[in-house]
Amino acid sequence: MEISYPYEDYPTVGAGAVTEAEYAEGIGWASPSGLIGSTSDPSPLLLSGGVLYLRAGTAARLIGMAYLNKDTDLAIGGIGSNGGAATRPDRVVLRLNWSTMLVRAAVLTGVPGGTLPGLTQQRGSGSYEISVGQVNIPAGGSLTNATLTRQRWYIGPDGQLLCWSDSRPPHSPGRRIWEADTGRWQLSTGVDPWRVLHDDSGWLNCTVASGWSVQPSGRVKARRRNGQIHVRLDLFRTGGRITSGAVKVADLPSGMAPSETEILPGSINEVGGTTRFLFNPDRSILIERFTPIDTGNAISVAHSFPLG
Structure with missing residues (x-):
């Protein structure tokens, strides 16, 4: 069955409306995803008194779906102590659930001595995630003595992706990024390495x-x-x-x-x-x-x- 929405929105043909899922899978899929802001903004994560918070005012867009942590810092649970012999890298994400079409903060727990867990970015079902930051739980430690590492990117006012050389969005063929720390404009071919489009250090x-x-x-x-x-x-x-x-x-x-x-x-x-x-x-x-x-x-x- 062919369908062209919003006009033929099934089952109410002619209603001229789309669901959140139809919007995200159609128009939203071609929209940039990331935090809203700039690389000069403070980290959206805050460690205080052994508790990890998502700062009030943190805003994001995930394939067209808007997210905002409005008025108060949000305590993020789900980060346990590390009983391993090496530092454990955990990733904090914003996750869109395709079943509910809601975006919520979540934690991807890493492995002691391992690499940072990867992002899930599925279309139409499952979930879609963007990175907010990295939490480093030391061997035998907890959030009380944890540290934060930058792992995020932003959407600029023209939809451009703004990041750093150590905190880029995932590869996607044709994706372009601007690195604030290097001044480089780079292009993704889908795999490493990124290709330099513009870079000028001056003399x-x-x-x-x-x-x-x-x-x-x-x-x-x-x-x-x-x-x-x-x-x-x-x-x-x-x-x-x-x-x-x-x-x-x-x-x-x-x-x-x-x-x-x-x-x-x-x-x-x-x-x-x-x-x-x-x-x-x-x-x-x-x-x-x-x-x-x-x-x-x-x-x-x-x-x-x-x-x-």
Whole structure:
């Protein structure tokens, strides 16, 4: 039987109405799900006096169904002590029950020493969950000495998904997210890793090694942009003579290391000869010479390579 609702809403054809389940499975399924707010909001979870609370005012949307914890902090039960020998990660969720079409807070209990329990996101039956946060129950401990870890994401004013690099929504092919801590806009293909669509650190200073200085009007900087690292080095040798071998000239900024050593052939101004520049996974930049480098020699080089 074919049906096109709301007009043909079965069994009352022509009523022009839909049930909550019809809305969620139809229009709501294509709507973003998450907490309502921004990444600057405080954690929706609060630990106080050995009790876990969901803050008053916490709002969310789950496949079109709205949720609000209105006026007072809500005590969340169902979190027992940990008798294991390692920390137990529990996940607090908001869960839509397809049978009742009601959203309520719930707890997914983890395993001591295990990974965080995954989310259930079923369509039409069972349940649909979004993450609110992670509760870490230490070995032999309880909520009294537990800690909280960020595990949530938000829906922004335009429906965009806002998160952090350590707290992303589940993968779904074509899903786009904005990471507040990295400034990256990323795309899901359905599986790890996320694909960078936009990322720009701006030009950041490299750390110059001892025995070197920045040339007048020069720069020693690096920039991470859309999965590529761009480096510009204008250095001046202030230390003693280097006869041969690899010598460190600088360190790349954090988050700009290649996955393997990048090698760039080059030369030394006023000297010539064979030179190689090495950009290493530990972020160090080395110059490797097969002829001497004297005090006062200048180095200028620009290079780009893939991140990670």
